Amino acid sequence: MLIEVLELVGVVAFAASGALVGVSKRLDIFGVCLLGVFTAIGGGVIRDVLLDIHPPTSLNTWPNFTTALVTSLVVFFLHSAVSRLRREILVLDAVGMGLFASSGAAIALTAGASGQAACLIGATTAIGGGVLRDVLVNELPLLLHRDLYAVPALIGSTVVVACSGFGLASNVGLVVGTVSASTIRLLALWRHWNLPGPRISES
Amino acid sequence: MLIEVLELVGVVAFAASGALVGVSKRLDIFGVCLLGVFTAIGGGVIRDVLLDIHPPTSLNTWPNFTTALVTSLVVFFLHSAVSRLRREILVLDAVGMGLFASSGAAIALTAGASGQAACLIGATTAIGGGVLRDVLVNELPLLLHRDLYAVPALIGSTVVVACSGFGLASNVGLVVGTVSASTIRLLALWRHWNLPGPRISES
């Protein structure tokens, strides 16, 4: 139950981030909704394609899709109010990212993936939507160069795989994974952590 | 039989639109053909991946692929003549879009997808190729901001799902869906319908 609620929290945050990018690019109402929905459910669709879950859950059932669509419409009509909530959206986004990474890894393990594949597919679930969003609007994906985003996602999915390796109940892994990933992401935002770039001599 | 012919009409129109973009970007002959083929069969390949149809039909059988390739070659060599047919291509493209959306939805229902998934996957079949084309050449996808294209596609696939829900024969749904989607698309082109963009105050 808590997991279902957290998942919808993540969907709201992801859809809002996608729709806000759409507004800033001055897309029409359909483009804003498409970008919001893609950002929110894209990672899960990629996860399901990689794991042979057909048709992908987020397409086949209504909660995630409907939530993403309604959120995008709200952003379209109230974008100036929503954009003042940037800080709150970042916090919800961190929670959603942590949960998507952890639940993605758990679903991959259940589908018979190896530990390595579960780590990678869990992280892909969390970051896939954001990468699709940036590719669709021709931006260099944020997480490639500025955001400490994929590393916490990888940590979350790895924690889930490790917990499962130690024989812990899958709910324990899910909680510990989500909390670790979200906490690290929030710390990174708060303390402005960045990964080092290449050392390039300017001679 | 009519459906097969209409499908090839759509493939020709989609391949021509992709190849013309390739010519305008001054790609070489292979790039023009690749872009034409991607645009023509990309949506169907995505549909088949989402529905677990392996290998995707358009890759595995020759008619669509060959038609797309020949069309792209014709565009490459005769692009100045072809680009004078822009209006005719738009009409054929509307027919193809309507059919791809409707047949995509029907194929999804047959594959066991829910009604919602069939609507979404049908629309994806119709718009997927065009989005791939725009992403490959680093353009903001047209349908995100200027073209009333995805909405008619969604209407077409929804009509198919509704007809199936009312217990009508699948051919009826296919015809009604294709006609609705194509008609709305042509009306939108003719009357310059646009979707509203976000209201952004310029203060």
Place this chain on the structure above:
Amino acid sequence: MLIEVLELVGVVAFAASGALVGVSKRLDIFGVCLLGVFTAIGGGVIRDVLLDIHPPTSLNTWPNFTTALVTSLVVFFLHSAVSRLRREILVLDAVGMGLFASSGAAIALTAGASGQAACLIGATTAIGGGVLRDVLVNELPLLLHRDLYAVPALIGSTVVVACSGFGLASNVGLVVGTVSASTIRLLALWRHWNLPGPRISES
């Protein structure tokens, strides 16, 4: 055994090319690794998704992934030394491309794909990673407009399909396909072969 070694050679070359692009775009260490890994294993992941191999081999087993990751890290820390090896990387890349195209076609035939699908999926295995790399960093994919890259890949996969059609052992096809594709690619690099672009009158 030779095939495994050649495959890792290809992974090293592909990862190095992706990571060097990442360094030139000044991505952070994670972005450089992600781009290197995507370039190296992206084609194989797409192949497996098209052929219903789940989870994709390169995600599920460690050799390719680990090799790509280590290569990307080496490029990140030693990029000025590595970029002096551009010529050597191009040769290794040609060998890897030939092998990926040929083994991709052979794997597709084994999975029950038609000859046409095996040609197309083999070529996709070889070029998919590079296209993903260019799309992620918002560049027009090199092979669409400048590089004679996809044609040798298609020749390699076609040779494999032809050898299989003539009833030759699959190892024979693999060797002949790899050698043909790599040789043509190297000749194209050496002699600066290009495909013709569209004839556009500048009036």
